[in-house]
Amino acid sequence: MKKILVVDDSGVQRKMIIGIIKKAGFENEIMEAGDGEQAIQVLGANFQDIGLVLCDWNMPKMSGLEFIEGVAKVPPVAKIPIVMVTTEGTEDKIKQAYEAHSNLAGYVAKPFSPDQLKTAIMPILARQS
Amino acid sequence: MLQQEEIKQNIESALFQSVSETISTVFSLTPEVAEGKQNDYDVICSIGFVGCLEGHILMTFSVAGACFFVSKMLDDEITAPNSDVVDGLGEILNMVAGGIKTRMASTGCSFDISVPTVIQGEGMKLRSGDDVSIVQTGFICEKFFFNTIIAYKIHTDDVVDPPKDALPKSNIDAQNVLEKLVSENHTDKNSDC
16 A cells, blocks of 8 residues: 655644544555655655655745655656645646646645545545555 | 725635635634624734735634644644644644635735744734734634734835745755655666656
């Protein structure tokens, strides 16, 4: 079973997301990163085991946008599904994200309900199981 | 060019809708507008913004209210402020501010927001300059009162376009680092590289 990488500078937000994933019955192991730089390290070291990345936008050291831009340029990791989970909900920002990574697997705007997050990730995890 | 009064009405509407959406979506609760104002604050969360408007968005809570909301976020029981409470309140404000930003952008008024700051004290009061406009709405939710305040100035003659990506770039080249790590960690299992 592939792992899920949750990237958000807020520990509370990561706990919330992980709680929703677990309560939905997904048993995937969860990895965490607190900013884009950490996410690069975790993803690079574990890319063959990671099946989904949930990524915030506004983070210190390296933003989510810069992270997905880098990921999109490296073929072995570019095909790992990434869902942005962010307060950036304007059309401009959504367009910017898809321009940075044309194969972005989804975009969930904060605040989100548990059902909204589940709807975004279920099809991705179902394909992998 | 939007008039000052129209901007104020847009802000009031964006504030109310954003708070309602955040509280109902994250907590499955319905906040109601509270009559009267609370003037002493125990916990203040603040986030700055700059662009067509500049200023701060603030939320204020009692200590008990702060613990209540973050407990609900984490499905836990928190009785005293800790690092999770600080982080959680910052996230609530982040979501409210993000919602205000998105709604104001649709009226032609764009700005970017900073990272949240949380300050805890007792009986704190807010002060602002004479040239700063204030929009303030108190809410009550499950008997806990909280305030949302926007203190702002309008750039009427000198509209500032927010930079496309306001966050500074990282010192590391993401693509470069990833390529090195992928090469170091690639094994033959599931190899379709």
